Amino acid sequence: MKGSRWFLGVDGGGTKTEFVCIDAAGKVAARQIEGTTYHLQVGLDGAVRALEAGIAGICAQLDTDPGDLAFVFCGLPAFGEDAAIDPQLAAQCGRLLGHGRYRCGNDMICGWAGSLACADGINLVAGTGSIGYGERQGKAARVGGWGELFSDEGSAYWIAVQGLNAFSRMSDGRLPRGPLHEVFRQRFDLVDDLDICAQVMGEQGLQRDGIAGLAPVVAQAVAAGDAVAIDIHERAADELAAMARALRETLGFDSAEAVPLSWSGGVLANDASVRGRLEARLGDRGRYDFVEPRHSPAYGAALYAAHLAGATIP
Structure with missing residues (x-):
């Protein structure tokens, strides 16, 4: 399966975090659910552990590694609200992925991107x-x-x-x-x-x-x-x-x-x-x-990852 163009979306929430990976045609290729990434509840380490487990689970399902992900969007609860924590979360995402083809943002974007398909x-x-x-x-x-x-x-x-x-x-x-x-x-x-x-x-x-x-x-x-x-x-x-x-x-x-x-x-x-x-x-x-709503917030996160990469999902 290597060489495919996959877009990974992470929809963090106060209760759970859902990871959805889609291909260039918008088809769901892998899905994973982990615990909350709300760092105010589980701390920075707890949020990172959930991200690590989710990314690893997605890659295991695809039989690949993070380097084959075309772009990743991590929608995280409370992101954008703490000038000290935000850079640390973003840096940890980069460490887990091993590349710079990602962006972190607030999980509110996932809901909008899914419900309105980025319109x-x-x-x-x-x-x-x-x-x-x-x-x-x-x-x-x-x-x-x-x-x-x-x-x-x-x-x-x-x-x-x-x-x-x-x-x-x-x-x-x-x-x-x-x-x-x-x-x-x-x-x-x-x-x-x-x-x-x-x-x-x-x-x-x-x-x-x-x-x-x-x-x-x-x-x-x-x-x-x-x-x-x-x-x-x-x-x-x-x-x-x-x-x-x-x-x-x-x-x-x-x-x-x-x-x-x-x-x-x-x-x-x-x-x-x-x-x-x-x-x-x-x-x-x-x-x-x-x-x-046209799609779930988790699918919306993946759709937004494709959007950020300049890809058009049919």
Whole structure:
């Protein structure tokens, strides 16, 4: 198989990292999944280990080595946000590949490249975290994605934290108890409501991705008609709509222009409640053209690698 033109894309995320390699015709030649490359959670060494394992796995499937990869794009969570860590991550990618035919960027690019196949428009990511990214006539912009401590509005992590907060207030009487209270009790198999503190924050508590994994509990409460949970989804849609509007303005789309808008990440891909509320907020004046994602973010990363190399994938 040596001598083929392969393009490797790496879609890093807060929960997992997916590696996809395509050939010059756009056919997937190899795929690999490793743990998160979110260095704020697993450290620089942990992120590098995941990258090393993924690249090695792809090359093993292709029976080749990194030198035969035409171009590589590594979309990494939080990349571009730390002037000290970014160069180290980029240098480690170069070391693992053994050549300079690669580029590192934020994983938001993977969602846009996959959803819109590298065409002008906006992509909203609402997965473990949240961020928006778009391009128009060579201009690129991002919005949101400042991290879970004080941002990531509308993400699975944000929704879960709002849900946990509501559970605590329902438990001690600051809010009337609705279905959300019971679904959290069932999720954690609680004997005493206060036991949730140790399960979430204790020594064996939840990491960022584990907390984000509680977003479906809130969705379950929404389906049961819980007014507080419904309000959480309403606010999530408000935040994501604000991202889209900010990107539209920054990128300079004309006021009468229907902006292609797509999405990625588990919240928007899998939760019809949040996505439906988002579409209701943005679809009333025909200023957005909702585009079903064409490809996955991981395939988008590989497509963007080909794009950076100047190759045209049919």
